[in-house]
Amino acid sequence: DAGVTQSPTHLIKTRGQQVTLRCSPISGHKSVSWYQQVLGQGPQFIFQYYEKEERGRGNFPDRFSARQFPNYSSELNVNALLLGDSALYLCASSTHSGRAIDTQYFGPGTRLTVL
């Protein structure tokens, strides 16, 4: 079975530009979460989407937005890029079944470099 997939793998942008990152969850998973991992730190939660609705939002500016499609894939958009947005962006999917064990499975990430 295919795991979580993300595209592109790497991306180089300049300050002020906009970027769109894409994620396809594991088949059968309806929840997608996005995390930002700056070099040398643990991941930070950005968004969670479940059934196309935003279910959680981390402490990120409005330049960050996301959406989920009917097939449960998701896009993360970042506008007006800053140097500090350079990071590994991780997507995770889960069943979000409401059971106690609802493990999130991560994709390989998109490494964004802002110059």
Place this chain on the structure above:
Amino acid sequence: AQKITQTQPGMFVQEKEAVTLDCTYDTSDPSYGLFWYKQPSSGEMIFLIYQGSYDQQNATEGRYSLNFQKARKSANLVISASQLGDSAMYFCAMREGVKAAGNKLTFGGGTRVLVKP
């Protein structure tokens, strides 16, 4: 206050020996879940093991076991019989309010493990 603290930035371990990675957490929520993930240099976060706050027994998954001490708010990962492929960053993470809306994981700063042959 840090919700997840991993005090060991890096560790060396001899191949075939066991290693314990420390994790302490802070929450007032009675219902929470604790996770350990492995992140090789490739970047992907690989799920290793889970412990629920109401679980009576420590979780085990193959060579991974979790030493859960609820009163001390610690959830240390034990890797037995270390292998060269275990060299990676290891992250402890917590999800609070398991039955609440939202699926946010809060991560610690990680511990880098290097297995020596």
